[in-house]
Amino acid sequence: MGKLDGRVVLITGASRGQGEQEARLFAAEGAKVVLGDVLDDQGEALAKELGESTALYVRLDVTQEADWAAAVAAAKDSFGRIDGLVNNAGILRFNELVSTPLEEFQQIVQVNQVGCFLGIRNVAPEIEAAGGGTIVNTASYTALTGMAGVGSYAATKHAVLGLTRVAAVELAAKRIRVNAVCPGAVDTAMSMPEGVDRGAVEELYRNLVPLGRVGQPEEVARLALFLSSDDSSYITGQPFVIDGGWLAGVSIV
Numbered sequence: 001m002g003k004l005d006g007r008v009v010l011i012t013g014a015s016r017g018q019g020e021q022e023a024r025l026f027a028a029e030g031a032k033v034v035l036g037d038v039l040d041d042q043g044e045a046l047a048k049e050l051g052e053s054t055a056l057y058v059r060l061d062v063t064q065e066a067d068w069a070a071a072v073a074a075a076k077d078s079f080g081r082i083d084g085l086v087n088n089a090g091i092l093r094f095n096e097l098v099s100t101p102l103e104e105f106q107q108i109v110q111v112n113q114v115g116c117f118l119g120i121r122n123v124a125p126e127i128e129a130a131g132g133g134t135i136v137n138t139a140s141y142t143a144l145t146g147m148a149g150v151g152s153y154a155a156t157k158h159a160v161l162g163l164t165r166v167a168a169v170e171l172a173a174k175r176i177r178v179n180a181v182c183p184g185a186v187d188t189a190m191s192m193p194e195g196v197d198r199g200a201v202e203e204l205y206r207n208l209v210p211l212g213r214v215g216q217p218e219e220v221a222r223l224a225l226f227l228s229s230d231d232s233s234y235i236t237g238q239p240f241v242i243d244g245g246w247l248a249g250v251s252i253v
């Protein structure tokens, strides 16, 4: 028996990274998964690998309300309903606040914050109609503390926690639980972009993070599974930090 047998979960940003691992794990636990992304080739290949009775890829730019409507319709057409959502799509840009162009700030808000809002707005009524379910929002370590150079990103991730708490309160009576994952440094294209000195990044986190390493996307997927399954049946409105102890404090020895 899988932890998500009979469930239908829409995952955004599912073509690679954490979203891909969430899709793989959720499918292995019995869910039908709807993969939304703007990286069509990777998303379609993943859906094909998981099998058409298990996975459907839809082009879903989370900033576009029409894409959300089409994704919901496609999911219902293929699998009959939706009872889970993982708002995972996100982008990161490095800049000091005083050097950040307005367009860059607004672009990050659109994807990370508006995308999450549109996901809740468009999918929660479907989850309610299915009799209840779960929403997992992807925030960040930077939803709970500051970090130089990622001001726009941190602002949106703080906002995702606000959305999470309000949605949890508003949707509880509709049998929908809403929680957030707050990853630290995770080994994906976001934290290890092409051309970056991988050894230098690993060395940085060996020193910064108490557990001495970056996290793996599969580890975040296991937390998203916990928050999407009945194992977390009495938990809603909470941020869950998964960061190897980074936020716990600094070491001076």
Ligand SMILES: NC(=O)c1ccc[n+]([C@@H]2O[C@H](COP(=O)([O-])OP(=O)(O)OC[C@H]3O[C@@H](n4cnc5c(N)ncnc54)[C@H](O)[C@@H]3O)[C@@H](O)[C@H]2O)c1
Pocket: 012, 013, 014, 015, 016, 017, 018, 019, 036, 037, 038, 039, 060, 061, 062, 063, 088, 089, 090, 091, 092, 111, 138, 139, 140, 141, 182, 183, 184, 185, 186, 187, 188, 189, 190, 191
């Ligand atoms: N990697 C980290 O260290 C880290 C840490 C904390 C939080 N996060 C968050 O985790 C989530 C997943 O990131 P990741 O690490 O897997 O990075 P990633 O870049 O590998 O994956 C992000 C995915 O989101 C998709 N995406 C981007 N814009 C989109 C849009 N407008 N519509 C739909 N999809 C879009 C991308 O195509 C990509 O597939 C993000 O929300 C990110 O902010 C990542």
